[in-house]
Amino acid sequence: xxMVSRGFQGRWRQPGAGLIPPGQYLVDEFPVLTARPTPxxxxxxxxxTVTDExxxxxxxxxxxxxxxxxxxxxxxxIDCVTKWSELETRWTGVSVDTLLEEVDTxxxxxxxxxxxxxxxxxxxxDVVEGQAWVALGYDGAEPEAEHGAAARPLVxxxxxxxxxxxxxxxxxxxxxxxxxxxxxGYQNYGDPWREQRYWGD
Amino acid sequence: xxxxxxxxxxxxxxxxxxxxxxxxxxxxxxxRAGQHVDVKLTAEDGYSAQRSYSVASRPGAxxxxxxxxxxxxxxxxxxxxxxxxxxxxxxxxxxxxGYFVWEGDDTRPVVxxxxxxxxxxxxAMLRHHAGLDxxxxxxxxxxxxxxxxxxxxxxxxxxxxxxxxxxxxxxxEAPVGWSGHVGRVDRDVLSQLAWPPSEKPRSYVCGPTPFVxxxxxxxxxxxxxxxxxxxxxxxxxxxx
Amino acid sequence: MHDAALDGNAxxxxxxxxxxxEMTVATTTCATCGAVALVGRLPAYPRxxxxxxxxxxxxxxxxxxxxxxxxxxxxxxxxxxxxxGLDSS
Numbered sequence: 246x247x248m249v250s251r252g253f254q255g256r257w258r259q260p261g262a263g264l265i266p267p268g269q270y271l272v273d274e275f276p277v278l279t280a281r282p283t284p285x286x287x288x289x290x291x292x293x294t295v296t297d298e299x300x301x302x303x304x305x306x307x308x309x310x311x312x313x314x315x316x317x318x319x320x321x322x323i324d325c326v327t328k329w330s331e332l333e334t335r336w337t338g339v340s341v342d343t344l345l346e347e348v349d350t351x352x353x354x355x356x357x358x359x360x361x362x363x364x365x366x367x368x369x370x371d372v373v374e375g376q377a378w379v380a381l382g383y384d385g386a387e388p389e390a391e392h393g394a395a396a397r398p399l400v401x402x403x404x405x406x407x408x409x410x411x412x413x414x415x416x417x418x419x420x421x422x423x424x425x426x427x428x429x430g431y432q433n434y435g436d437p438w439r440e441q442r443y444w445g446d
Numbered sequence: 447x448x449x450x451x452x453x454x455x456x457x458x459x460x461x462x463x464x465x466x467x468x469x470x471x472x473x474x475x476x477x478r479a480g481q482h483v484d485v486k487l488t489a490e491d492g493y494s495a496q497r498s499y500s501v502a503s504r505p506g507a508x509x510x511x512x513x514x515x516x517x518x519x520x521x522x523x524x525x526x527x528x529x530x531x532x533x534x535x536x537x538x539x540x541x542x543x544g545y546f547v548w549e550g551d552d553t554r555p556v557v558x559x560x561x562x563x564x565x566x567x568x569x570a571m572l573r574h575h576a577g578l579d580x581x582x583x584x585x586x587x588x589x590x591x592x593x594x595x596x597x598x599x600x601x602x603x604x605x606x607x608x609x610x611x612x613x614x615x616x617x618x619e620a621p622v623g624w625s626g627h628v629g630r631v632d633r634d635v636l637s638q639l640a641w642p643p644s645e646k647p648r649s650y651v652c653g654p655t656p657f658v659x660x661x662x663x664x665x666x667x668x669x670x671x672x673x674x675x676x677x678x679x680x681x682x683x684x685x686x
Numbered sequence: 687m688h689d690a691a692l693d694g695n696a697x698x699x700x701x702x703x704x705x706x707x708e709m710t711v712a713t714t715t716c717a718t719c720g721a722v723a724l725v726g727r728l729p730a731y732p733r734x735x736x737x738x739x740x741x742x743x744x745x746x747x748x749x750x751x752x753x754x755x756x757x758x759x760x761x762x763x764x765x766x767x768x769x770x771g772l773d774s775s
Binding site for chain 3: 279280281282325326327361362406425426428429430431442443444445
């Protein structure tokens with residue numbers, strides 16, 4: 246039996262009423278959750294790379310080159326496994342389709358790897374055809390140089406832990422490689438509409 | 447470790463933004479000075495939020511006392527400082543944290559350094575020390591921004607005696623007639639007020655993360671063994 | 687380096703659910719760099735969304751805990767050896 250504390254409201258939220266996935270609460274500002282210290286990245290040294298399934302690097306952009314790619318704006322809903330959802334978050338970024346344009350591959354999976362030890366695995370089919378971006382800015386703001394590049398893969402149709410912070414590259418692979426969270430209980434795929442939060446869901 | 451039901455027996459305003467809650471906790475197993483509890487609040491729609499609060503009361507006190515400082519735009523602290531009243535209930539889990547405790551096992555001198563709300567677990571240690579009439583020398587260095595931020599002011603004045611001393615330092619305004627220190631707790635302040643490393647004091651540092659890191663670094667730079675400097679970081683701003 | 691981190695002590699709630707022994711005064715030997723430290727002083731990120739405790743020296747993730755509604759998962763790959771105190775009785 247759940248004990249309710251009289252008069253406790255918590256952060257502003259609404260029940261989803263079909264707008265957001267089951268088990269989520271709608272909020273207007275998402276909290277920052279992190280598993281790592283903020284890296285200090287010199288944008289002059291930063292790059293993002295794409296490696297194919299043979300291990301060969303097939304594409305690389307420096308910060309300046311990356312910013313020169315076609316940037317799109319999108320307004321998407323994001324859902325965190327810890328139960329909050331936010332509608333209409335505004336991001337600017339480069340579509341993953343743009344990054345993979347010149348890449349010839351028959352790999353089934355992509356591993357997004359980030360600063361330090363964070364990796365997250367995704368089926369390639371889930372990041373192409375307009376479903377994913379590498380985001381450069383949130384809500385119209387540019388990332389500050391001293392905070393490093395706020396480049397993160399943004400995959401709105403899956404739980405937000407798949408949108409890793411401080412991206413450094415995408416590695417294509419024939420094999421799925423569950424890693425930082427997926428190997429410790431969080432669901433390998435992570436579809437919020439099927440409430441795939443944990444193993445066995 | 448399961449969630450226990452706590453009923454608010456009394457709410458005591460400490461400052462304009464801080465309130466102490468005295469709780470009757472069913473099946474409370476007792477605690478050690480310095481430990482904390484996780485508090486869980488659940489709304490009518492099932493949404494719940496959890497935060498950790500240090501226990502301010504001494505071991506053996508009949509009621510569990512938590513002191514909460516209200517953070518603007520916080521999710522839990524505004525509820526605990528302005529809405530909750532005697533008779534209301536919340537859930538808590540604990541006591542937890544065996545690392546940041548003082549038990550009075552020996553008579554080594556004890557340095558307590560608290561920034562803002564970081565004084566709360568240190569208050570449990572001071573109250574425990576007083577309750578035992580403990581012979582170990584104990585010193586509190588308490589840093590706040592202004593005089594109106596000081597928690598437990600009267601009680602701290604009363605707790606001062608030959609084995610216990612309290613030094614308060616304000617980092618912002620020093621009102622007329624203020625005879626305490628003014629300024630940050632830095633290496634100079636610590637070298638004057640903390641015992642020298644040769645006396646092997648135990649140190650407990652608690653408060654916002656930047657404060658704790660600066661003080662702990664200064665103590666180590668003065669020659670204190672890092673293993674004798676225990677820290678409890680409350681996060682970048684110190685609460686929520 | 688660990689600006690967003692709290693002390694391992696802040697994860698003692700979830701550690702207390704997983705382990706019988708008092709974990710914050712247990713000691714880990716890091717599987718990545720060999721550093722030995724009290725769990726209570728490891729940099730901890732209690733809601734990352736799961737809990738992560740990292741090595742204070744090299745930063746490797748030592749302990750990861752994900753807590754579901756009815757089950758939890760604990761990954762200790764980053765710990766070579768965990769030393770816990772016992773009551774001498």
